[in-house]
Amino acid sequence: MKKRILKKDLAGKMPLLPNIMYMIIFFVIPMALLISYSFFVNKGYGRVEHTLTTENYINFFTNKYYIETFIASFIMAVIISILAILVSYPIAFYIVRYKGFKMKLASSLVMVPMLASSVVTCFGWYIMLGNTGIINSVLIGLHMIDEPVQLLYTRTGVYIVLLSGQLPYMITSIMNGIASIDENVEQAANTLGANPVKIFLTITLPLSIPGISAGMLLVFTGILSAYVVPIVIGGGKVNTLASLIVNQASTTLNWPKAAVMALILMVMSSVAMFLNNKLMESKRFGGGGR
Amino acid sequence: MDALVIKNLEKKFGDIEILKTINLEVKQGEFVSLLGPSGCGKTTTLRIIAGLLDATSGEVYINGVNVADVPVHKRNNGMVFQNYALFPHMTVAQNIEYGLKQHKISRAERRKKVREGMELVHLEYLAGRYPKQLSGGQQQRVALARALVLQPNLLLLDEPLSNLDARLREEMQMEIRNIQKKLNVTTIFVTHDQKEALSMSDKVAVMNKGIIEQYGTPEELYDNPKTEFVSTFIGYSNLIRGVVSTKDEHRMLLETNYGKVQIPLQDGLETGSRILGLLRPERIRLKKTFGSDLNCIRCTVIERVYAGSSIRYTVKTITDQNVVVTVIAPDESNNLSVGEEGCIQWLAQNMNLIEVNDEETD
Numbered sequence A: 001m002k003k004r005i006l007k008k009d010l011a012g013k014m015p016l017l018p019n020i021m022y023m024i025i026f027f028v029i030p031m032a033l034l035i036s037y038s039f040f041v042n043k044g045y046g047r048v049e050h051t052l053t054t055e056n057y058i059n060f061f062t063n064k065y066y067i068e069t070f071i072a073s074f075i076m077a078v079i080i081s082i083l084a085i086l087v088s089y090p091i092a093f094y095i096v097r098y099k100g101f102k103m104k105l106a107s108s109l110v111m112v113p114m115l116a117s118s119v120v121t122c123f124g125w126y127i128m129l130g131n132t133g134i135i136n137s138v139l140i141g142l143h144m145i146d147e148p149v150q151l152l153y154t155r156t157g158v159y160i161v162l163l164s165g166q167l168p169y170m171i172t173s174i175m176n177g178i179a180s181i182d183e184n185v186e187q188a189a190n191t192l193g194a195n196p197v198k199i200f201l202t203i204t205l206p207l208s209i210p211g212i213s214a215g216m217l218l219v220f221t222g223i224l225s226a227y228v229v230p231i232v233i234g235g236g237k238v239n240t241l242a243s244l245i246v247n248q249a250s251t252t253l254n255w256p257k258a259a260v261m262a263l264i265l266m267v268m269s270s271v272a273m274f275l276n277n278k279l280m281e282s283k284r285f286g287g288g289g290r
Numbered sequence B: 001m002d003a004l005v006i007k008n009l010e011k012k013f014g015d016i017e018i019l020k021t022i023n024l025e026v027k028q029g030e031f032v033s034l035l036g037p038s039g040c041g042k043t044t045t046l047r048i049i050a051g052l053l054d055a056t057s058g059e060v061y062i063n064g065v066n067v068a069d070v071p072v073h074k075r076n077n078g079m080v081f082q083n084y085a086l087f088p089h090m091t092v093a094q095n096i097e098y099g100l101k102q103h104k105i106s107r108a109e110r111r112k113k114v115r116e117g118m119e120l121v122h123l124e125y126l127a128g129r130y131p132k133q134l135s136g137g138q139q140q141r142v143a144l145a146r147a148l149v150l151q152p153n154l155l156l157l158d159e160p161l162s163n164l165d166a167r168l169r170e171e172m173q174m175e176i177r178n179i180q181k182k183l184n185v186t187t188i189f190v191t192h193d194q195k196e197a198l199s200m201s202d203k204v205a206v207m208n209k210g211i212i213e214q215y216g217t218p219e220e221l222y223d224n225p226k227t228e229f230v231s232t233f234i235g236y237s238n239l240i241r242g243v244v245s246t247k248d249e250h251r252m253l254l255e256t257n258y259g260k261v262q263i264p265l266q267d268g269l270e271t272g273s274r275i276l277g278l279l280r281p282e283r284i285r286l287k288k289t290f291g292s293d294l295n296c297i298r299c300t301v302i303e304r305v306y307a308g309s310s311i312r313y314t315v316k317t318i319t320d321q322n323v324v325v326t327v328i329a330p331d332e333s334n335n336l337s338v339g340e341e342g343c344i345q346w347l348a349q350n351m352n353l354i355e356v357n358d359e360e361t362d
Ligand SMILES: Nc1ncnc2c1ncn2[C@@H]1O[C@H](COP(=O)(O)OP(=O)(O)O)[C@@H](O)[C@H]1O
Pocket: B013, B018, B036, B037, B038, B039, B040, B041, B042, B043, B044, B045
């Protein structure tokens, strides 16, 4: 009886086979390797001894430098996400609501940075942020500062470049969010006595939350795994979880330690994704729940 | 004082004139329908009344006040949108409470009014639900309650029933009308469904291509349509076209596409005047016999649809025109079969005569 149901179930799922294979090859196997490596003993130069140990985890969580870098990465991801929301929301709002040719142009311009590789944009910024670069030159020319401000190889510089790289994702997500708001709903609020400011605060903004949340997820996970920018702009002075992982995996060749860090990064991204999904499922945003 | 007066309202989108001199007067407590085909400007008119659109020219007076400079949120009109436009992130109770909050009504008072609003549309048991969890009919009720708790100057309804299935629609027609009477709220109801307009309204404004063709009670519109459009949009009319051929002290003779028709003398018509006669199917008599009667037009039955209490015939006149005739309570003398010959006849006062200008007939 039970077997037959099982068979029927399997037959029904046959069309899913390619997807399942894909998941096994590109997700399940690498994950299994990553997890098992994190419990192996490091023998240096990328070699491991296949005995299980929790030493790698204990090592990570008792190392002050790692924990600080971990917290700094997390804080950076949160701050840049929030900055990205603040900068992107007005831009997205104007692009969606003020139609016409200029706005069409603006919305395609927003996408352009997504096309360039991060290495290319990074070197562009590298030139602009230098002591004799355009930013310092302009600020000095405007007499806003007397001495060049050190931007290269600083946390501020890294923040500026990371933020600029993430804006297109945030703007596009928020644009989608705002575009899906039924304007009749805002007009209904208007007829019920809400003035434009009230409409924005009580209707438009709350209904933009799914778009904001989706953008935040993209930016948050994007920043956590950012690696080129911290290395090039930070010049080795700004460490992030991702740069630590690369260090351990390709320089120090301590693969179990790299595996532990990679898993921690994945857990953080997964938590962000989980929270985002929870929000999307909630009834008020049109999610499934009855 | 009239609750709503619209004077010479005109609206252009770019160069296209969507509304051309709309005039309308609605008394306090009246239920008025704007009826017309899709695209004729009903929604545009309603939105201008609400203040969501600006008129190109003309005035709107609500309770005697010209509202040109009154912003939407100060007009206190309750509007129900075609897609209901409920706030998806608020529960039923919060939706209904929204307007009360905007009007800074105290918490205790709000609670009382929300409860009354939900009772009015029988939704008490759904207070905590979100719009997504409601059926179309329930959403409709929430939208209605949300608009009504503010005791609005005008209740503006934009095709509120068009997304409901037939049975629910009839139920809601009754309910909306009952609520409207109970609260005595002046209501403008937009619809493209002539039956709905006739059965619900005190008065109907029939709109076509940006003008009001006729404004009157349902009976006036049905029995005495003033234009060809009104006579064909509301119910069915047979159209008789012709000219006045001769005229004496008492009667006139019309040469029409149905044949010769004699009618009593009418003001304004001269020999040579072109006329359009509008004739309802149930106002025509169909007979088996055709004696020497004047105004008895010979015809052959080409279609017969039996519906118990009535029979609907399509007959072809000897002038080769199709005429629809509804025989109510048929008996031996007027129960014809397809192919049978007979004659049609009507009382002159049952034919609406309109003089037409050459330009209008194209
Ligand atoms: N914002 C707009 N811009 C241009 N044309 C419009 C706009 N809104 C409506 N129209 C046009 O005005 C006409 C009347 O529209 P509407 O009032 O919505 O008609 P109805 O509600 O009677 O179906 C339509 O032809 C429509 O295409």
